[in-house]
Amino acid sequence: MQPIVEFQNICKEYPGVVANNNVSFKIIRQSIHAILGENGAGKSTLVKILYGHVKPDKGQIIINSDLVTINSPTMAQTLGINMVFQHFSLFESLTVAENLILGMSEKISLSKLKSNSETICNKYGFNLNLNSPISSLSVGQRQSVEIVRSLLNNPKILIMDEPTSVLTPDEINKLFKIIKKLVADGLTVIFISHKLDEIINLSDHVTIMRNGEVISNLTTKNEDPESLGYKMLGYKVTKTKQINNVNYSENVLSLSNLSSFSQDPFTTNLNKINFNLKKGQIFGIAGVAGNGQKELMEILLNENDFEFNGDIIFKNININKLSTFQRKSLSISYVTEQRLGHSAVPEMSLSENILLSMNHKTEFKKGDFINFDRINSYANDVIKNFNVDTPSFNVKAGKLSGGNLQKFIIGREIMSDPELLILSQPTWGIDAGSEAFIKKSLIELSHRGVSIIIISHDLDELLEVCHNISVLYEGSLSKSLNVENIDITKLGKYMGGLFD
């Protein structure tokens, strides 16, 4: 069949990262085309280019055999391309109909719009009351509003970015039926996902992307979840690196049956998470963003009294109820995902940022006063030992580059002699030199008997540094895999949500 969309040599580079590198493939008319890849593989950038949201550096897009330049989403819509985003843009206090009319590019009366919308709802089985306010709708219904809004523009191509990430299994089934019906009626659907079984069930073709490049174009019916998972990750086997075995047997941290029950639709509830961390062990928690990493870190750090069931045992002490301050006093250290404004205050000097995390230690205080000599010399030691490129400890943290600041933060925590160090995305968005230095520092730290948990979307990093890896998927934690003789097929399946 003739392709409806053809990408030709699409390139897009952001400072420090190549998002798309010579991406070329075709999408067949009236089919469901899945794009599969890890975080940062370039899927979102590619569809944003198609939707006119991002301008490519190079390359062209051919639609219906015509070479087109798509400068804006409005232009994409006139070409018949519409997109349903992962995060909705709806006005809570307005009704469904009012939200729909706001999305229309041409003038239309409210009554005409209502009758058009009702036709679409009836035809495809969307269960929507056009007069209810958005605030009263479930997440699944809100997504329906977004889809109906796109369909009102009579699209030829519909892009859906991770549409199932916020839905219940029942809602997913419904959505899939709707998508299949839409395609039967002539639509082409581009479906972005990292869930292997969904791709197998739904799509006709699948393009696998990695590091901004297309790895392969496949016809789905020839594949199974294992083969897809392997193709997504297979290259990684060669990248693993041996690190010392754990010689200790002493348990440092145990989580048992950790579960959470938040009502907020944009949080992932944790489901009976169990693991044991030994002294000197580096434990990696892999998985695609939004599968409960944020919530797990929230519980481990306890900044907001996030509610949960289960127990956290640190060296035979139940620390469920202990505050961040008390946990730090027990020599647990934290490096959060967000550097500026969380684990460091950009407006404050480096030495003040030492005090930020070390204020539980009496050595930095003189009664109620700050011991400036101590924090200054501590800051100096961190700068020296961790190769932080800065003229002085008086420089504001916000003036440092990402890599330098992260070295400073991790150095600050390491030099406080923790027994357990918990890091989230430790090398995200920093230069290669700093990244290598941080990885080396973490491995050395584990040799000194310190236990480390790394929560990361970056599998390469985990395979390089960790002893064991588990995957977090929709709030559940997989069995832990030993990195030394890791079974990549299994890891791929875990990443796609297929646990044993």
Added chain:
Amino acid sequence: MVYLINIKLREDYSNLIFYLSPLVAVFLTLFFGSFIFLLLDLSPIESFKIFFISPISNSYGISELFVKATPLAIIALGLSYCFKNNIYNIGAEGQLTMGAIFGGGIGLLFNDSTSIFLLPLMILFGAIGGAFWATIPALLKTKFNTNEILTSLMLTYVALFILDYFVVGPWKDPAGYGLPKSMPFPDAGRLPVLFDGLRIHIGVYFAIIICFISYIVYNKTLFGFKLRVSGFSSKASQYAGFKYKNLIFYTFLISGACAGLAGLFEVSGPIGLLYRDISPNYGFTAIIVAFLGRLNPLGIILSSLLIALTYLGAEDAQLFLKIPSAVGFVFQGLVLFFLLGTDFLNKYKVSIS
């Protein structure tokens, strides 16, 4: 063609300009203020002379400048604790009123006292009254997460009505010809003046001491550090393990106590008794003073003097230029407007495409 205004955060946000922008704001206020005078058919130069120079051209004028600047500085220093912590206590006027009621009430209760302890007791109760009134929005904020801007503001009006009740009711002076005012405080309950014949009083010393203590607290203590961290980022404050609710409480208490102190100084100093209009909006104007002084203790002292001058200038302008004294508030408003404007332009880059 549609023109869109783009507003982008500046990465090279300048610290120097942050401290210079009050000067720019004052300059712009004078510049635009001269147009107001022109519109009123007055010579700008003559008018500025009457407004800003003649009020402080003699010792009485300078004394009056300090009389007005003292409550402004004390309240604004207190408010700076809240504002640094990103807590917006807008109710200093009410806390001032409550301080006057508590402290003044002590003065009326012991109205035949000659004890040297009367004044210290009144000062203490003034601070307690203000702190007590600030506790209410603090509790509502920490327990029920209410918006402190609304609660503290509304409580101001409640406090004003309570004062009203006392001066027309139980505390009305029997010998006062039915006017809504209390009897005068005894001499032992009056604030000593610094020079005979002038109204400048020992409240000035309090302002200087509070300024000095605040400087130490902000720069040398862990408490000041906690306030600054929380003001910059509440997430960083949680990461550091600070108890934000306690900080909210303490900052409200400090600012309430300062406002109460200022209220007591007004009634036991220049006024000498309780009546309805004890404050020409000092509690609100102090908000401008605090921001114009960049929440910096020394800066607040300077800005309190400048804003006090607008009060005096407005009085002289009414007298000599026959224009309403509300022009003083126009100048205060202009200063705040230009300060917010310069801050915004320092922090964001605005372009049109």
